[in-house]
Amino acid sequence: MRAIRYSTPPPPGRKSNCLRPTRSTPRRPAILPRNCQNCSILGTPPFCTLSQKALRDFDSIGICRHREPHAVLFHEGLPADHLLIICSGRVKVTASSSNGRLFLLRVAGPGDILGLAALHERTVHRVSAETLAPSTIKSIPRADFVRFMGSHNDVGRIAALSIAREYTSALLSARRLALHTSAAGKLASTLLDWARTDDGRDLPTPANLPISFLMQLNQEELGSMAGLSRETVSRLLTRFRREGLVDQSDDRMTLNNPGRLEARYR
Amino acid sequence: MRAIRYSTPPPPGRKSNCLRPTRSTPRRPAILPRNCQNCSILGTPPFCTLSQKALRDFDSIGICRHREPHAVLFHEGLPADHLLIICSGRVKVTASSSNGRLFLLRVAGPGDILGLAALHERTVHRVSAETLAPSTIKSIPRADFVRFMGSHNDVGRIAALSIAREYTSALLSARRLALHTSAAGKLASTLLDWARTDDGRDLPTPANLPISFLMQLNQEELGSMAGLSRETVSRLLTRFRREGLVDQSDDRMTLNNPGRLEARYR
DNA sequence: CGTGATGTTGAGCAGCATCAATTTCGGTGG
DNA sequence: CCACCGAAATTGATGCTGCTCAACATCACG
DSSP states (O other), rough: OOOOOOOOOOOOTTTOOOOOOOOSSSSOOOEOOOOOOOGGTTTHHHHHHHHHHHHHHHHSSSSSEOOOOOOEEEOOTSSOEEEEEEESSEOOOOEEESSSSSEEEEEEEOOOOOOOHHHHTOOBOSSEESSSSSSEEEEEEEEHHHHHHHHHHHHHHHHHHHHHHHHHHHHHHHHHHOOOOHEEEEEEEHHHHHHHHHTTOOOOHHHHHHHEEEOOOOOHHHHHHOOOOOOHHHHHHHHHHHHSSSEEEETTTEEOOHHHHHTOOO | OOOOOOSSSOOOTOOOOOSOOOOTTTOOHHHHHHHOOOTTTOSSSSGGGHHHHHHHHHHHHSSEEOOTTTTTTEESBOOOEEEOOOOOOOEEEEEEEETTTEEEEEETTTTTESSSSHHHHHHHOOOOEEEOOOOOEEEEHHHHHHHHHHHOOHHHHHHHHHHHHHHHHHHHHHHHHHOOOOOHHHHHHHHHHHHHHHSTOOOOOOOSEEEEEEEEHHHHHHHHHHHHHHEEEHHHHHHHHHEEEEEETTEEEEEEOOOOOOOOOO
């Protein structure tokens, strides 16, 4: 596996000591027109299932922008004054510690909503979000969203559902980090959880049939998702491969026999 | 520290092989009258902040029961057909793995709501809940709650807030399990997170002043919260005590200098 | 005073992080 | 087409940390 790296160079980091804003600073991306009433992901569980009338109102609030890979959408610790909806693309959601370690919570995709929990709790963001692929992101100011929620009955319920999704994903992470002592167990369950939530959304887990999903992370990122070092991930993946439990081609990861993978490395 | 163990004997386990239901099976606890409009925790963030009118309706749905310590309120894997509200007492929320390991997610208290996320997602419970102390629990059937949510505008929003709380707690767990490599770091941050959410609800963390909180768990349970073995917890607590970072008396745990604890064992 | 639950302390070992060297691969430019 | 570069993956060697097993101490309670 070699994860897709989009051509944009990695984020500038702190190489430049220039204090003045330079022209190379990325400009504010252009505003795109947006029409939720006529969208390809219409009907996907969260907001995209609103009534026609609500969708019209929904189109009138917020702003839609295109974002390049490696664009930081928000950063943990900053106040959550906007709500983000992923119209297309992929976004990785991370938390970091003061000593430089990184924890990758999940990879969010089209239809996912970011910042809802922090917005409801009126706190700062507890995670950071960064695009992995070219993405289209709709951004709604807090106040506008609260007004929107007040004027449509469904919205509160739908927001609750969306946060419940975030919750489940966080819970699964905590569960697997706490319950699995071995590195193999952590990696296996990370892959299994991912496959099951990514593939078919919450379909009853198919028995021992192969599942495959888009793996847009390199081994280092996968490691920071499972709480393991890069090298350990590499060693384990070759082991899984040798045992015929997984296959990797291009950017797809296939779990050949989920049941066996789970049983052997629980 | 010696955690309070309430006199009720531990759950029967699988000692009895008797297949017939015996008389020693705990009887359904008696239904208690409930009046939310006149409750001591009125005003606590989640449901207890509803309008007078909504509270009246709220009193009319669901059933309130007293529960002894070690009573299982629901178990992971079972369908989430009821919503539980803790009126008084303490409830521990856990997840378990097939090989017998236990993960303690949090200790919920008065005003906390259990089962909201699973109820919204229409899935099975992903955690189990068990009383730690004598508790009063209000139970609301799914359908009644959905109806209630439909007829009051605020309820959806408040449900969202409550799930956001659950989310934050799960996220903090995952974060700390993933970001801290050392056992000391895991235990320290477990204590810090707990103190900060339990003490004053979401007050801005007071600088280097002592925080204390009710520690109703024994070292084994604390270990299953931090992802550590019982023995490691014991060793670390004596170390923390020797360094003057924590004090334990009866069932209270005091963090003498949260800032230093965090800095030293991040 | 006996019993069972909980906490303390020690010894040994396995597993994973870390450091380090090398290979593979994709892209870029000559 | 080839040479070159950098990023990512692979593989090996080593040391430390925390789990496990085990023995014992302490406490609450009847």
